[in-house]
Amino acid sequence: MYGKDKGGILQHPDGTVLKQLQPPPRGPREQEFYNKVYDSDCCDSILLELREYLPKYFGVWSPPTAPNDIYLKLEDVTRKFNKPCIMDVKIGQKSYDPYASAEKIQQQVSKYPLMEEIGFLVLGMRVYHVSSDSYETQNQHYGRSLTKETVKDGISKFFHSGYCLRKDVVAASIQKVEKILEWFEGQTQLNFYASSLLFVYEGSCQAxxxxxxxxxxxxxxxxxxxxxxxxxxxxxxxxxxxxxxxxxxxxxxxxxxxxxxxxxxxxxxxxxxxxxxxxxxxxxxxxxxxxxxxxxxxxxxxxxxxxxxxxxxFYHVPAETKESANVEVRMIDFAHVFPSNTKDEGYIYGLKNLITVLQNILDN
Structure with a gap:
């Protein structure tokens, strides 16, 4: 769910998910972004590489009973997992775009004043605990309660099975975020605001x-x-x-x-x-x-x-653990993506800080 009366992400029987198009200008802007990246005639190497880090896009869909309701049809990144552990982290120093009103800017800054300094915000997580065979869920209030001093421990909760810290998952996550950072370091045509990284890993015991x-x-x-x-x-x-x-x-x-x-x-x-x-x-x-x-x-x-x-x-951890851990990290939420001619320094700052926190979790 988002808002008080809006439906959230829906699962389609064919294995995709449906995200209802937001009101203009956000919804059409996100649809335009997906159309541009997944254009069958696209030959831009930057956009073609970007596809690796997004959910696959299958166009738009409307229910037969409500043809005016438009949904983005996207890959269900959690589908292949038995007990998916999921975390949504908003990336960047600003969660408002360059065209936001003074009122909107104030509203966004007041939600999490540390955004500019930390560069990311945990919007929520759902973690499977092997010990109790149950999920622990944290909402956006949890993420906003995290400070510079507590953010490492706050994020490490996502990687804890109830018995142990899943260092294999942390290592694989770092590697995937580093690949996204490489992409951002090499592109100067798009800037992302209020966009997130979706982390998913297998929480059930792998025999x-x-x-x-x-x-x-x-x-x-x-x-x-x-x-x-x-x-x-x-x-x-x-x-x-x-x-x-x-x-x-x-x-x-x-x-x-x-x-x-x-x-x-x-x-x-x-x-x-x-x-x-x-x-x-x-x-x-x-x-x-x-x-x-x-x-x-x-x-x-x-x-x-x-x-x-x-x-x-000993439980032997092979050298290729980083590659073998069943982990997905995808970019999501593109209602505030704008053309640019410079590097997206705010997003890059957030990615680097997040990598540092994840590395600290791994090292300690």
Whole structure:
């Protein structure tokens, strides 16, 4: 929904979504933008590349019962996902266009005075939590409550599954936003105002395989109640921290102890659930868990025989994670796009700041 009485995005049975055309001049301007970018005779390399970052456009549509109601027919970017996690982030230092009235400018600035300094605004998010099998939703009031100090934590909520931070998704998102930034750095014909980036990723557990000696088990990212007895919680880390060589003496014993505990817990779980899924609770490296000591190994040990053992029991994140994470980042909302002969510095500023925040989430 937008406004008090306006319908929002509708899903069409054919797999597209329908966005009702806004009143003039916004609606016709957005339609003109899509028509220009997706013109079958278009040979402008800048616009042809831009298509990669937009939902596909299939023209306009009207319901038979109301032929005067016009809808833009667009690709449903969420369609391929089982449990889509969705975030809408408005980009740019100004959420009003060059032709806005003084009243409109004041209205927009008062909604989020930090827009010019931060360069983006979270308009809303919907995050699937594996732990509770439910969605958490935040509206635009949540985004407007974020300050320079809290914006990183505010956005990191979108990448949290309820058990762990999805660093694979953060990394893939950075890569996709960087591609959009490259496009903006190379074009001087369009300026975008009050336009957004739509982030979508798969929130449900992606079954992966972990090998323990000759045992293969399907792995999900949570521990069902009752799977492990005696209050044992199985935890592990994606991160291997390199420490000073002065601590060498304590390492091998702790790694061995950690592996032994993991294997013992694994056997206990498998005896209770034959041919079932052993779920592992993922924790970030900065949190306390049973693997904290055992994952701190020296560079010397990375080249020895410890790493092959660790690779058998840790959830292995391949080098191509950035490419393999199921993530979409698309530009949406083009009611305020105008011809230009200069770079869109406001949008570029917002993209760079957003990338910095995402990188900080990944690094920390």
């Amino acid at each position: 992966t395989t972990v090998r323990l000696s000759d045992v293969t088990l399907a792995e999900k990212r949570r521990v069902p109640k009752g799977l492990l007895s005696g209050g044992d919680v199985l935890e592990y880390n994606n991160n291997i921290n390199v420490i000073n060589s002065t601590e060498n003496g304590k390492i091998e014993a702790s790694v061995s102890k950690g592996l032994s505990k993991f294997y013992a817990l694994h056997k206990k779980a498998c005896s209770k659930r034959h041919h079932s899924q052993l779920s592992l609770k993922v924790e970030n490296s900065e949190q306390d868990n049973v693997w904290k000591t055992s994952t701190c190994i020296t560079q010397e040990h990375l080249n020895g025989n410890v790493l092959p053992q660790l690779e058998k029991v």
